Amino acid sequence: MERSVRSSRRSGAGLVVLTIFLVALCLRPALTSVGPLLPTIGADLGVGEGTLGGLGTLPLLAFAAVSPLVTRLTSRIGTDRALLLALTVLTVALLARSYTGVPGLWVGTAVIGAAIAVGNVLVPVIVKRDFGGNVSLATGVYSAFMTVSAAVASAVSVPIALAVDWRFALAVWAALTLVVTLAWLPRALRSRSAPMARPADEHKAPIRLWRRPTAWLVTGVMGLQSTTFYVMVNWLPSIEAARGVSEEAAGVHLFVYIGVGVIGGLVIPLLFRSSGNQVLAGVVASMPMIVGVIGILLAPGLSLLWVVIAGLGSGASLVVALSLISIRGRDQHDATRLSGMAQSLGYLLAAAGPIVAGSLAEATGSWTATLVAVLVAAVLQLGVAIGAGRPERSGVQPSGGL
Template sequence: MPHAAPPTLTTRPALLILGILCIAMALRAPFTGVPPLMGLIRGELGLSSAAAGMLITLPLLAFAVVSLFAAGLARRFGLERTLFAAMLLVAAGIGVRTMGGVGGLYAGTAIIGAGIALGNVLLPSLLKRDFPQRLAGLTSAYVLTMGLAAGLASAIAIPLANLPMGGWRFSTLCMLALPLISLLLWLPQLAGHTRPVAATAHAPHGAHLWRSPLAWQVTMYLGINSFVFYVAVSWLPAILHDAGFTAERAGSLHGFLQLASAAPALFLAPVLRRLKDQRAAAFCAAGASCVAFAGLIAAPAWGAVWIALLGLGTGAGIILGLAFVGLRASHAQQAAALSGMAQCVGYLFAATGPALVGGVHDKFGGWGFALGVCAALCAVMAVAGLYAGRAIQIGRAGASTAAPAPLAHPPRARQS
């Protein structure tokens, strides 16, 4: 099937960039705007903590499964049209989630997750194809825009719900504006029918990777980081509310977590380029998250401090984990296979977190034990980082002095 050449950037580059940034906002806000409303949703629909945790688990399962098929869909239908379909799914999911009962809530959440998964995989491919000389700057802008949108969605969720015509349904329905604006801005791109870059295709093969200790160390680092981040995204408003914070303050701090997690994208890559290996950075990122969870147990009144630390730790953790995929692989095909292994296994593990922690809360009647488990996992992650951060590559594990490839641009921070 013939494919049109990529559009030239001399024609409407500003419109294309604006469309990309709007899609980036739509990939995070519909997901992160829900946790501050969890108390209202549970009260109206009678959900247990474990059942409410499924509202975060379902998108993570979609990330793990749908991301494996995203590149194939883009090769068949074109990158532009597949991204348009991703926004349609997000918009449709918001509608179904808002209008239905419990079944609609879960079905809509799963549909949103499928749309976000497509965008997560394909949007960076579009950046690499159309802006190869501006990739670093636009990647940082893309990550920062996602963080800003996520933070704003969390901060305004409760105020919107408290309006006279409000409620959690109205608050979540307001998120529909983002995919709808993205669809309008993306219409001019539908004339194109181009394939994603080859690196987008996460190779599910490479059986020898599953027997590589180094591959599992990278996978463990990414998986635990995703686990604790999505536990925080799911339950932080409830944890803070139970510690004495108002619902509005808890929602604002939940938004602050999203902003803090985006901040490392602005400074971490230049730092990594100056390091001989990444062991110290990986250990410190995991250690920051560990201290943050311990702080939430011991001194929850200092919540803003612990949340800033947790955002910086988990934000740096995802950047480091994705950097390890390229640095620890010996060649491009192996990097694609390692990416598929680490992200699929990592998201499947992370998907157990929100429901599991919600169930632990119901069993013990508090958050202390669950937060302690997260702190212990971060300690395990720190040890895994000491191994994954070594300057060696898979298949060359004995060559401990092998120089890693330089970080030409910040790795994509993919947490939605």
């Protein structure tokens, strides 16, 4: 009887730990559901395309602004409770964005970005804490949940809008976040980490972090993979249309690009575990984007093949970036600060990506310059991934290897 009770408790604890993967489901639908609906939103509200483009950039700017502040929040209320607050705010903001008019559309979008930023920063920290010996595998599963929800949201937003309206198509994801918030609530209430005790030299820690070369390399991986992803998500259909792909096929290719990222994200941890080589993993994750972009430039007739290859690399690169954040953090405090730095600067770079890509296309009259810019970013990612994968000079190798 006692053994049965212990087994039940362990199972219950395991289920509580797994709720982090449910959180991953909430971190992208609020963003990827918007793009397909922009023409409908613009027609309904009388807003031009240039203005609507800001709806895609605003969350990334919120990521950049809020990410460095997450450490202060967790120091006050703890990691699990900070994530509960973010989920609650996200639920309310999803409803406000749809049903409070044009001002609410913009304010709600900004608040949504801020709430998601907290989740972006804290999930690698929680993965490091709860899955210490399996960081890359847990990160791969987490990113798979996140990618699937992103792909589904982008695919169903238009059908839902046609069946009801665009406001409901955006707000419906509040139901998902509400369910996950309720699932996370017991974990937050039981949390023993609120607030986290600050080290005696806490005020010096951010300065030391910004002086660590490895921190900048990890930030580079995060920023460059985010830049290539958001450029492709925003402009891939337009790039393919200019090369003779039909509008319907280009839309399918975008879904494929996002969807196959799940496979890349789940496979790359197997390489980590079999080889234990973080540099090799970084190279393998970075190369497909290079190959895919070169293929689109030189052999556009095989566009679906190149989209699949690039998508595999995109998903794998996200897992590499998030895993490096978890592993290069020397403790929970350091991982939170590193996550804030990498995602703040990384998403600031990513926010500029789609704008620069569109400007290059407008200035040159073709998408070739944009594709070359993506290729350059992918090559740079390869270089910084090699550096970020090497052990730090101090000889300190954090636990929870890839």
